[in-house]
Amino acid sequence: MAGFLDNFRWPECECIDWGEKRNTIASVVAGVLFFSGWWIMIDAAVCYPDQKQLNHAFHTCGVFSTVAFFMINAVSNAQVRGDGYSDGCMGRTGARIWLFIGFMLMFGSLIASMWILFGAYVTQGLNVYPGLAVFFQNALIFFSTLIYKFGRTEELWS
Template sequence: MRSSDPRRVLLIRCPSIRLGEKQRPALVYLAGALFALGWWAFLDASIMSAHAKPLTDPDTPYDPIPVRVNFADWAPGLCATLGMIIVNLIDKQRLLGDDGWDGSWSGGGVAWRARLFLFVGFALMAGGLAGSITVLVIKYVLPHYPESYGVSWGIANVLQCIAIMFSSVVLWTAQNAEQDYSYNITL
């Protein structure tokens, strides 16, 4: 016999994480550092792409500058960032509610809508990662550009999406963990 509620979707409950007074700000700073590191890696690759010098060999079959970072490279990071924003705007207490969808968008169903938006946020982050891997393979790996072009720019795009995803997980943990409150009353 199941010891959990039969209406639950998952049999495993969400773990309860308790953070101390200094651990929550440390996790928030770590999430910000991961986010900044991801965008820094991509912006560095984008700037390197903009300042790439043409090849000096006139007999090469490649264009003078065969590849540049363009909107196709920006889109996965933007999707991952939008997904991170959506995921971290959702309150964990809204997800744990037990109300079902009543068929209308106006009344109840707060938990259902929160779960839907959480899914959309994770789908955007996963789509960003999949898009960055696709751009890496199709745009940078398959054409066999010279070593001074491309592959590192595509890897920076993948690292950006991975860093944003880890940043989202760390920030979600920091925001939704229980905190040991300490009151300091002075007169």
């Protein structure tokens, strides 16, 4: 069963040239997702200002996701491969360690937001919107990170 989609090719649309617009589209989509994540969390914080409804400590997941977003996107793919940057503190190894720490922060924040959703809201029988807001904030920041990191080409930056 492994590899049954190896020969499948998604039909390409020849009417749109994505080559020159790929970076712009990826940046705009990532920015909209990032903004939407924070907008949902700000909305939940305004609608539920009481500490019992939305614990203020739950905002740390979004802060760590945002820090991880900047950490992950501060390292280019060329630096990780060793093509674009070999000098400096640790070179390619340092770039890989920095990227690994960024992804660990991102996954940790996403898992913590799921824990908050189920542990603090679903199992307690409370209104789940604040928990969903924490989860969707981190999920949208996670997807915006992936789109911004892997959706752009780097030929324009080299």
